[in-house]
Amino acid sequence: MNRQSGEETMRRALLIVDVQNDFAEGGALAVTGGSAVAAGITRLLEAHGDDYSLIVASRDWHTAGSLNGGHFAAGDATPNYSETWPVHCVAGTTGAEYHPLLDANRVTVHIEKGQGIPAYSAFEGHTRDGSDLAAILTTNDITDIDIVGLATDYCVRASALDAAAVGLSVRVFLDLVAGVAPASSAQAFVDLQAANVRVEESAA
Numbered sequence: 001m002n003r004q005s006g007e008e009t010m011r012r013a014l015l016i017v018d019v020q021n022d023f024a025e026g027g028a029l030a031v032t033g034g035s036a037v038a039a040g041i042t043r044l045l046e047a048h049g050d051d052y053s054l055i056v057a058s059r060d061w062h063t064a065g066s067l068n069g070g071h072f073a074a075g076d077a078t079p080n081y082s083e084t085w086p087v088h089c090v091a092g093t094t095g096a097e098y099h100p101l102l103d104a105n106r107v108t109v110h111i112e113k114g115q116g117i118p119a120y121s122a123f124e125g126h127t128r129d130g131s132d133l134a135a136i137l138t139t140n141d142i143t144d145i146d147i148v149g150l151a152t153d154y155c156v157r158a159s160a161l162d163a164a165a166v167g168l169s170v171r172v173f174l175d176l177v178a179g180v181a182p183a184s185s186a187q188a189f190v191d192l193q194a195a196n197v198r199v200e201e202s203a204a
Contacts, residue, residue: 002161006112007204009143010012010051010143011140011141011142011143011144012052012053012055012142012143012144012145012146013052013053013054013055013056013057013137013142013144013145013146014044014045014049014052014054014055014056014145014146014147014148015056015057015133015145015146015147015148015159015163016041016055016056016057016102016107016148016149017057017058017107017122017147017148017149017150017156017159018058018060018089018149018150018151018155019034019037019041019098019099019102019149020059020060020089020095020096020097020098020099020150021058021094021095021097021098021100021151022088022089022095022098023060023088023089023099023112023150023151024037024038024061024082024097024150027088027095028086028087028088028089028095029075029085029086029088029089031105031150031151031178031180032170032178033178034099034150035099035101036178036179037149037150037176037177037178038099038100038101038102039101039102039146040103040148040175040176040204041103041148041149041176041204042101042103043204044148044173044176044202044203044204045103045106046103047203047204048052048203048204049106052146053140053141053142054108054137054140054142055106055107055108056107056108056109056110056111056133056136056138057098057102057104057107057109057110057149058110058111058112058113058122058125058133058149058155058159059089059096059098059110059111059112059113060088060089060094060096060113060114060119060155061089061091061112061113061114061125062087062090062091062096062114062115062116063090063115063116064087064090064091064092064093065089066116068132069116069117069118071084071085071114071117071118072084072085072086072087072088081180081181082120082157085148089114089185091112091115100170100184101115104164108125109127109133109136110128111126111127111133112126112127112128113125113126120154120155120157120158120159121155121158121159121161121162122155122159122162123159123162123163123166129194132176134166137166137168141202142168143168143169144169144170144171145163145168145169145170145171146170146171146172146173146202147159147160147163147170147171147172147173147177148172148173148176148177148202149176149177150177150178151177151178151179151180151185152177152178152179152180152185152189153179153180153181153184153185153187153188154179154180154189155194156177156179156188157188157191160172160192160193160195160197161195161197163197164165164195164196164197170192170195170196170197170198171197171198171199171200172173172189172192172197172198172199172200173184173200173201173202173204174189174199174200174201174202175201175202175204176202176204
């Protein structure tokens with residue numbers, strides 16, 4: 001990964017999407033490869049963390065005792081794994097915490113999303129003081145953003161498309177994401193490239 005190539009106007013952020021216990025192996029909504037993604041992001045931070053003007057991480061932070069706007073499957077209903085899901089990442093639970101292989105100490109902005117509603121994109125969330133991601137990136141003069149995390153076909157895809165929609169130059173690191181299903185993950189990459197999001201390997 002190149003540094004800022006001498007372009008003084010470029011300010012790059014890293015967005016780490018939903019690298020949480022419930023999305024890794026053994027979690028309530030496990031994504032195969034989730035633990036490896038967490039470890040890989042930590043390697044990226046160790047090698048290239050100083051290349052970023054801002055390091056942001058998002059988390060699903062769903063409301064306890066709620067279907068969260070239909071996001072959780074009701075009662076004994078079977079989740080369809082496209083619009084309804086098993087209970088996961090409930091605020092304050094171990095499942096909602098960052099994965100232990102992710103070095104969250106490098107994160108400077110923490111975004112929480114999905115409180116009572118479905119929310120896939122990190123741009124739908126807020127910090128605990130109420131700031132949204134788009135405003136934070138604008139305030140910090142961010143022009144470019146690299147996106148990593150879980151899951152490729154849902155929250156990574158939605159976050160990257162929203163980042164492109166607000167005018168950022170976006171990269172998704174292929175080796176630092178993992179998806180729920182192969183077919184939908186492949187389609188996600190097609191959708192991202194159609195939106196001028198670059199999909200490439202990291203230097204982790």
